Amino acid sequence: MFRGKPRQSDKLETAIRRALGEPAWLQGLRIKEDGAVTLIIEADPANMDEAETRRVEAEARAMNVKGVTSAQAMLTAERQPGQPSPAHSEAPPRSGSQRVRKGARLSDEAISQGQPGQPATGKVPGISRILVVASAKGGVGKSTVAVNLAAAFAKLGLRTGLLDADIYGPSAPTMLGTGDAQPASNEAGKLIPVKAHGIHSLSIGYLSDPDSPMIWRGPIVMSAITQMLNDAAWGTPEDPLDLLIIDTPPGTGDAQLTIAQRVPVTAAVLVTTPQEVALADVRRGAAMFAKTAVPVLGVIETMSWFEDPAGNRHYLMGEGGGQKTADALGLPLLGQLPILNEIREGGDIGQPAAIGDGVSAGLFHEIARAVALNLDSLQTKAPPKIIFED
Numbered sequence: 001m002f003r004g005k006p007r008q009s010d011k012l013e014t015a016i017r018r019a020l021g022e023p024a025w026l027q028g029l030r031i032k033e034d035g036a037v038t039l040i041i042e043a044d045p046a047n048m049d050e051a052e053t054r055r056v057e058a059e060a061r062a063m064n065v066k067g068v069t070s071a072q073a074m075l076t077a078e079r080q081p082g083q084p085s086p087a088h089s090e091a092p093p094r095s096g097s098q099r100v101r102k103g104a105r106l107s108d109e110a111i112s113q114g115q116p117g118q119p120a121t122g123k124v125p126g127i128s129r130i131l132v133v134a135s136a137k138g139g140v141g142k143s144t145v146a147v148n149l150a151a152a153f154a155k156l157g158l159r160t161g162l163l164d165a166d167i168y169g170p171s172a173p174t175m176l177g178t179g180d181a182q183p184a185s186n187e188a189g190k191l192i193p194v195k196a197h198g199i200h201s202l203s204i205g206y207l208s209d210p211d212s213p214m215i216w217r218g219p220i221v222m223s224a225i226t227q228m229l230n231d232a233a234w235g236t237p238e239d240p241l242d243l244l245i246i247d248t249p250p251g252t253g254d255a256q257l258t259i260a261q262r263v264p265v266t267a268a269v270l271v272t273t274p275q276e277v278a279l280a281d282v283r284r285g286a287a288m289f290a291k292t293a294v295p296v297l298g299v300i301e302t303m304s305w306f307e308d309p310a311g312n313r314h315y316l317m318g319e320g321g322g323q324k325t326a327d328a329l330g331l332p333l334l335g336q337l338p339i340l341n342e343i344r345e346g347g348d349i350g351q352p353a354a355i356g357d358g359v360s361a362g363l364f365h366e367i368a369r370a371v372a373l374n375l376d377s378l379q380t381k382a383p384p385k386i387i388f389e390d
């Protein structure tokens with residue numbers, strides 16, 4: 001923004017709005033000091049061609065305005081007719097609970113909170129600790145670990161939440177069997193997390209239509225995450241969530257960095273497969289958290305081996321890589337998970353393996369135990385203490 005020059009910024013905003021024809025679909029406008037402009041454009045998820053045309057044209061028109069050095073438009077889901085967003089509504093909050101429809105748009109408040117570069121401060125009221133489950137690469141089993149860790153903690157009686165922030169492929173709804181869920185809002189207008197298997201969850205998958213995927217870009221991603229984090233009834237100061245697990249998008253790009261910077265994360269765990277290429281990536285992940293001063297508790301290796309019916313282990317993706325990385329980073333290896341059919345199947349049918357009595361439930365319990373012990377040893381964390389009894 002034009003700090004100290006509000007009039008110049010206002011003038012530019014008016015000029016841009018005029019150049020675009022003062023459209024109702026222009027949901028927000030941000031102007032940086034150097035004249036870089038971000039347009040937040042409302043779009044119909046069912047008509048992405050039109051949305052793309054609107055985006056290209058809006059960027060071109062904004063670029064023609066004197067003083068604009070660059071223009072980038074972001075699309076957000078169209079507001080439902082007659083459904084003002086809480087941030088825009090003048091009406092007092094309705095009593096009882098109300099539905100948030102798929103495609104619900106993000107509040108401007110969330111959008112402004114979602115701007116990168118603002119450091120995380122303090123704690124989220126009603127959440128005792130936040131654990132980020134990250135992987136530097138896609139498809140390594142990160143969501144499986146996040147969901148099953150949440151299930152293992154919930155099984156132990158901890159008030160556990162799961163925030164599925166994986167915008168590229170939100171899998172919590174499938175893995176928890178909550179694909180049809182649409183979170184309601186409470187009287188204060190806060191999203192009520194969906195409860196299944198003892199886990200309170202929110203996912204971008206609940207808010208977007210899987211048949212009409214939205215284009216999620218930079219700040220909008222963070223807006224959605226910020227809204228699910230701050231505008232949700234996870235817990236109260238009197239009855240807080242003991243642990244919120246965040247399943248982050250894979251990679252070490254802007255979205256992940258922004259989460260690490262903007263969310264008051266207690267600690268992170270890194271998920272990897274054993275092969276060398278994934279290990280190089282995981283090192284990048286650790287470096288990213290180091291940069292943002294988020295403690296990394298350790299490495300979890302998945303798909304470590306496959307055991308045939310005769311009991312022979314086959315190291316299909318290499319052997320010992322997780323331990324090697326953990327050693328190189330000076331971190332503990334928190335656990336290894338073999339390739340097990342019950343893990344995949346549990347994810348596919350919405351019954352996390354960790355809630356059952358199989359081999360994998362025991363493994364996830366052990367990893368949860370290692371995570372809890374490491375969380376407790378962090379000086380920064382707050383009570384309650386997580387106690388495991390064998």
Ligand SMILES: Nc1ncnc2c1ncn2[C@@H]1O[C@H](COP(=O)(O)OP(=O)(O)OP(=O)(O)O)[C@@H](O)[C@H]1O
Binds near residue numbers: 135139140145338339
């Ligand atoms: N230990 C395991 N044994 C068997 N199957 C597994 C195991 N871990 C993960 N899978 C399966 O591998 C697939 C990918 O896992 P998952 O979705 O958890 O990966 P991810 O890293 O979160 O992927 P994405 O990058 O899409 O977010 C899923 O079908 C899952 O069920």
